[in-house]
Amino acid sequence: MLKARLIPCLDVKDGRVVKGVNFVNLRDAGDPVQIAAAYDAAGADELCFLDITASHENRGILLDAVRATAEQCFMPLTVGGGVRTLDDIRRLLLAGADKVSINTAAVTNPDFVTEASRKFGAQCIVVAIDAKRVDDKAWEIFTHGGRKQTGLDAIAFAQEMVKRGAGELLVTSMDRDGTGAGFDVKLMRAIADAVTVPVIASGGVGTLDHLVAGVKEGHASAVLAASIFHFGTHTIAEAKAYMAAANIPVRL
Amino acid sequence: MSLTVILDYGSGNLRSAQKAFERAARERGLAMEIRVTANPDDLRQAERIVLPGVGAFRDCRAGLEAVAGLRETLEAEVITKAKPFLGICVGMQLMADLGREHEVTQGLGWIKGEVRAITPCDPNLKIPHMGWNTLETQTPHALFKDIPLGPKGLHAYFVHSYAMYCARDMDCLATTDHGGPITAAIGRDNMAGTQFHPEKSQTLGLAFLGNFLEWRP
Numbered sequence: 036m037l038k039a040r041l042i043p044c045l046d047v048k049d050g051r052v053v054k055g056v057n058f059v060n061l062r063d064a065g066d067p068v069q070i071a072a073a074y075d076a077a078g079a080d081e082l083c084f085l086d087i088t089a090s091h092e093n094r095g096i097l098l099d100a101v102r103a104t105a106e107q108c109f110m111p112l113t114v115g116g117g118v119r120t121l122d123d124i125r126r127l128l129l130a131g132a133d134k135v136s137i138n139t140a141a142v143t144n145p146d147f148v149t150e151a152s153r154k155f156g157a158q159c160i161v162v163a164i165d166a167k168r169v170d171d172k173a174w175e176i177f178t179h180g181g182r183k184q185t186g187l188d189a190i191a192f193a194q195e196m197v198k199r200g201a202g203e204l205l206v207t208s209m210d211r212d213g214t215g216a217g218f219d220v221k222l223m224r225a226i227a228d229a230v231t232v233p234v235i236a237s238g239g240v241g242t243l244d245h246l247v248a249g250v251k252e253g254h255a256s257a258v259l260a261a262s263i264f265h266f267g268t269h270t271i272a273e274a275k276a277y278m279a280a281a282n283i284p285v286r287l
Numbered sequence: 288m289s290l291t292v293i294l295d296y297g298s299g300n301l302r303s304a305q306k307a308f309e310r311a312a313r314e315r316g317l318a319m320e321i322r323v324t325a326n327p328d329d330l331r332q333a334e335r336i337v338l339p340g341v342g343a344f345r346d347c348r349a350g351l352e353a354v355a356g357l358r359e360t361l362e363a364e365v366i367t368k369a370k371p372f373l374g375i376c377v378g379m380q381l382m383a384d385l386g387r388e389h390e391v392t393q394g395l396g397w398i399k400g401e402v403r404a405i406t407p408c409d410p411n412l413k414i415p416h417m418g419w420n421t422l423e424t425q426t427p428h429a430l431f432k433d434i435p436l437g438p439k440g441l442h443a444y445f446v447h448s449y450a451m452y453c454a455r456d457m458d459c460l461a462t463t464d465h466g467g468p469i470t471a472a473i474g475r476d477n478m479a480g481t482q483f484h485p486e487k488s489q490t491l492g493l494a495f496l497g498n499f500l501e502w503r504p
Contacts, residue, residue: 036438037412037416037417037445038418038420039418040419075489105302107306109310109488109493110489153343156342157448158341158417158446158447158448202417203415232415233413233415233417233418256417286442
């Protein structure tokens, strides 16, 4: 039976992890390789790098970080942030990423998703959807890290992205991101039930109950979290044991 | 030093495959070179051959034909000289007679069967079949030696929308379950293939790759 996945997400800037990770015995909490290896050993199901490097010149450093991580880490790695061209994708895949996540470019140039999927296969194309709540049943897409409103309906957009060849959707609630108030489970469920591909729920995890709700109420195939792991609030093992106790199939 | 080659025909992330094989060799104390290559001469020198593959069946098949002499040499080394061979993901699917992804494409025809879309009996199940799943033994095989399988066993990492349907039950080594059984590993004689990604499957994957490197079919 396929297991629900637990995915820690790391913000990477200029090749360094910028949010602290409270692992015991970690010499350098900013080194993506050490952190990836620690999450690998802790039983994370996948790892996600979100590149928040501001300047384009420093993107090469990200590739080095991906390369070094892939050498030591034998689990799937998704890299997102600033992916705009087929060449961006090729470079990330060659460096060792297994999937790439496309965000702003999927909105500004939807054909890019079609081309990327045709070229590299749906299995490595994740479309990252940032959505804000309009009312109880509707959400709108935002881009540029949540700063730019697009007028696009999130559910219709999600369906279009799947039609264009996205193999997975990473859905983030802009209302909940960073609040610790839990996923917007209505948003997750609305999208998960509307598409055939797996949905990764993101944005707002503050407690282990939130992870459970993402799968049980949000119908997500995977749950992504950053702060609760980075700041040592919970370990991967605790999170998985908690999910298992709530009758969610997980890989222990 | 004995040589294992990973065929580079423009498909997939070969670096992580190479690193995983190197680590598996190290863990078994095997002095072995793992070389990523598209050179038919390297295939002739190799003791073992790995065919990876991600993306669409037709594109992978076309990629294999695009390198002059590669497919012919591969067939000579695997079929005639019977070198240990491992296909991974679409590299495994290519061993079939044909693939029905988008259009019908001829496979290598090494293992009787065809590659078709997964159709789970529960329509709520997601496609691609993506993530960690357990395996069930169908035909015991040396490549799964000392690897605990079954519902309480180790997990393998899958990501695919199409699957191999073997014509002969004995060619199916292991299945996984996603709304019905799905072929997870195939093999006969000196050749084997996995739908899952051993290079991404942590404990199970490294043990499996180590078994392949020590396999004497």
